[in-house]
Amino acid sequence: MSDISGYLYCPRICYFRLKFGGKINEVHAAKEIYTSRRAGFDDEWAKRKFLSLYGEENQEIFEIAAGKFIYSKSLEQLEQLDYGIVLESSRLRLKGKLDELIQLKGVRYPLILSSKAPEEGVWYRDRIKTAAFCMLLKDAGIVDTSSGLIYHCFDGELREVEIGRKDKYTVMRLVERVCKLKKGFIPEGVSDSRCTRCDYRRECSNEPVTFASRFL
Ligand code: SF4
Numbered sequence: 356m357s358d359i360s361g362y363l364y365c366p367r368i369c370y371f372r373l374k375f376g377g378k379i380n381e382v383h384a385a386k387e388i389y390t391s392r393r394a395g396f397d398d399e400w401a402k403r404k405f406l407s408l409y410g411e412e413n414q415e416i417f418e419i420a421a422g423k424f425i426y427s428k429s430l431e432q433l434e435q436l437d438y439g440i441v442l443e444s445s446r447l448r449l450k451g452k453l454d455e456l457i458q459l460k461g462v463r464y465p466l467i468l469s470s471k472a473p474e475e476g477v478w479y480r481d482r483i484k485t486a487a488f489c490m491l492l493k494d495a496g497i498v499d500t501s502s503g504l505i506y507h508c509f510d511g512e513l514r515e516v517e518i519g520r521k522d523k524y525t526v527m528r529l530v531e532r533v534c535k536l537k538k539g540f541i542p543e544g545v546s547d548s549r550c551t552r553c554d555y556r557r558e559c560s561n562e563p564v565t566f567a568s569r570f571l
Pocket residue numbers: 365366367368371543544545546547549550551553554555556559560
């Protein structure tokens with residue numbers, strides 16, 4: 356699932372994550388804070404979990420995330436059914452870890468965590484991620500839904516998203532594209548403001564842009 360999200364942000368980031376492994380960021384830390392607080396534990400507990408999972412060298416990342424994290428009252432209405440659910444479908448060639456499965460007014464929804472909300476709606480990458488989890492949940496026989504919730508940890512915004520057939524089609528197209536990267540294709544990058552804060556800037560400037568990469 357992280358491959359698909361990475362691809363939507365920049366196809367080259369997805370390529371570098373597959374090649375070198377992903378880097379730890381504030382959202383990883385926010386996820387530990389979120390799951391700990393939902394279970395009634397404090398941030399000290401979340402920090403211990405985070406550092407034992409990702410290493411003591413990432414302490415600063417945790418502190419920054421903890422400083423920005425907002426636990427909204429709106430979460431109290433959501434009944435947690437399960438969290439950190441690993442879902443995998445060989446049929447769909449998809450796998451991912453769902454942050455939370457919740458129930459609201461008798462209806463079950465997948466909930467995913469994100470950083471800050473856009474002015475309106477949800478980020479496209481979160482919409483597609485939600486679509487992928489709806490597909491996985493249906494495939495696993497857990498719930499058949501076309502809606503999900505996104506909780507934005509750094510501004511406390513809880514938003515619902517409805518997904519459609521087009522979103523599911525996009526998921527399948529991305530699965531095919533990520534498969535190509537796994538075979539060694541180097542995609543074209545985005546070349547915009549995203550590059551200025553990208554961890555792979557140096558590696559990216561050393562990778563050639565090929566004729567084939569323009570069509571991936
Ligand atoms: S530097 Fe730009 S093009 Fe290269 S991986 Fe990063 S965001 Fe993508």
